[in-house]
Amino acid sequence: MKRxxxxxxxxxxxxxxxxxxxxxFFVLSSPRAASWDEPKEMRQRRLDMVSRQIAARGxxxxxxxxxxxxxxxxxxxxxxxxxxAYADSPLPIDAGQTISxxxxxxxxxELLELEPxxxxxxxxxxxxxxxxxxxxxxxxxxxxxxxxxxxxQATERLEELGYGNxxxxxxxxxxxWEEEAPFDGIMITASVDHVPPPLLQxxxxxxxxxxxxxxxxxxxxxxxxxKDGEDYRLRQVTGVLFVPMTGKALEKY
Numbered sequence: 001m002k003r004x005x006x007x008x009x010x011x012x013x014x015x016x017x018x019x020x021x022x023x024x025f026f027v028l029s030s031p032r033a034a035s036w037d038e039p040k041e042m043r044q045r046r047l048d049m050v051s052r053q054i055a056a057r058g059x060x061x062x063x064x065x066x067x068x069x070x071x072x073x074x075x076x077x078x079x080x081x082x083x084x085a086y087a088d089s090p091l092p093i094d095a096g097q098t099i100s101x102x103x104x105x106x107x108x109x110e111l112l113e114l115e116p117x118x119x120x121x122x123x124x125x126x127x128x129x130x131x132x133x134x135x136x137x138x139x140x141x142x143x144x145x146x147x148x149x150x151x152x153q154a155t156e157r158l159e160e161l162g163y164g165n166x167x168x169x170x171x172x173x174x175x176x177w178e179e180e181a182p183f184d185g186i187m188i189t190a191s192v193d194h195v196p197p198p199l200l201q202x203x204x205x206x207x208x209x210x211x212x213x214x215x216x217x218x219x220x221x222x223x224x225x226x227k228d229g230e231d232y233r234l235r236q237v238t239g240v241l242f243v244p245m246t247g248k249a250l251e252k253y
Contacts, residue, residue, distance in 0.1 A: 042074055045086040049073075053088045054106045061110045067136040068106050073099075075161065076129035093127045095147045097243055100189065104222075104240065105130055108187055111210045111224050111237065114138050118184035121202065123173030124245065128154030130189055131166045141166045142180050144173035146247050172247035176202045183207065190245035191216045195225055195232075203227045216244030216253065 050068045059065060074085035077099055081091045090098040100108075108130075112120065118138045122131050125145035131154070134141045143166060145151040151170040158166050169177060173188070174196045181202035188199075188211035199209060207227050214220030222237040244250060 038072055038074075042072070042086075046073065049086040049088075049102055050106075053103050057103055059103075059106045059110055063114070063137055064106055064110045067109070067133045068102065070136060071129065071132045072161075073102065073129060076127040076132070076157065093150070094153065095150050097126055097147065097150060099127050099129055100242075105133060107237070108189075108210050108222070109133055109137070111222075112185040112187065112208055114185065119180070121177055121180075121183040121186045121199075122189065123176075123186065123199070124189035125154045125168060126150060126189060128158045128163075128166070128168075130187070131168075132158060132161070132163050134187070135163045135166045138184075139165065142169070142177050142183070143167070144169045144171055144177060146170075146172050174198065174245070174248035178202065185209070187211070188245065189242070190249075191220045191240075191242040192245040192249045196249065200225075200227065200232065205229060212240045212242040216250065 047069060050065055054068055055065055074082045077085050077091050078093060084091060086102070088101065088103070090101045093099055114120070114134070114137045116138060119140045119142070120134050120138050122134065122141060122143040125131055125143040127150070131141050131143040145154060145168065148170055151168060155168040158168065176196070176198045178198070182204045183202055184204055184207050186199050186203055186207070186209040188209065191212040191214060193213070193215055195209060195211065195213070203209060205227055209225040211223060211225070212220040213223045219239055219241055222240045224235045224237060226233045226235070
């Protein structure tokens with residue numbers, strides 16, 4: 001007769017504790033776990049922003065709408081601007097830069113046609129808001145900011161809020177992030193009169209670059225550039241007005 005092994009009895013209470021501990025560990029270790037408390041009024045303003053300013057204008061990607069609902073825009077603007085954070089307009093931030101109008105953020109995000117497993121490069125971190133939105137939709141976000149004060153502020157803010165899958169760098173985004181290339185998509189959040197060749201080279205075949213293309217000190221067209229082997233297809237979307245991309249992109253001006 002074979003000896004039976006010890007009988008282990010686990011109570012339902014113990015199982016519940018184990019499950020809760022596992023869930024808590026997952027939430028705390030998730031790169032997308034944000035850690036902030038906000039007034040209900042701010043959340044309601046954000047929901048209204050998405051329904052009235054974004055969905056009502058034709059943004060249909062449910063994942064993009066959910067991302068815009070989840071990221072606290074008021075924490076990415078100066079305190080003096082927080083009451084206006086969910087207004088239908090761009091807002092000033094430090095170093096003479098701006099945070100884009102919410103609809104434009106959502107539109108540029110939707111135009112990339114993102115998939116969860118993708119790696120995205122952003123040129124122009126600014127306050128970090130666009131990077132945070134992207135981070136809720138893809139595997140990793142790499143973002144470059146040329147102005148050191150914005151780079152430092154955005155890096156600290158993204159870390160504090162729990163956006164752990166966003167990687168920041170201080171430098172000229174014109175040259176991209178070669179050691180992390182290729183990227184599934186690239187977003188340029190400042191105006192430039194041509195698509196920087198290094199960024200085209202760092203894009204996967206079939207990948208897209210979304211950018212405001214045109215004279216950096218005038219109106220531009222928001223365009224989508226799609227890489228097709230050795231060729232590139234360009235689609236114009238709408239007129240926009242962005243601050244200019246500085247560094248190498250402005251040398252001839």
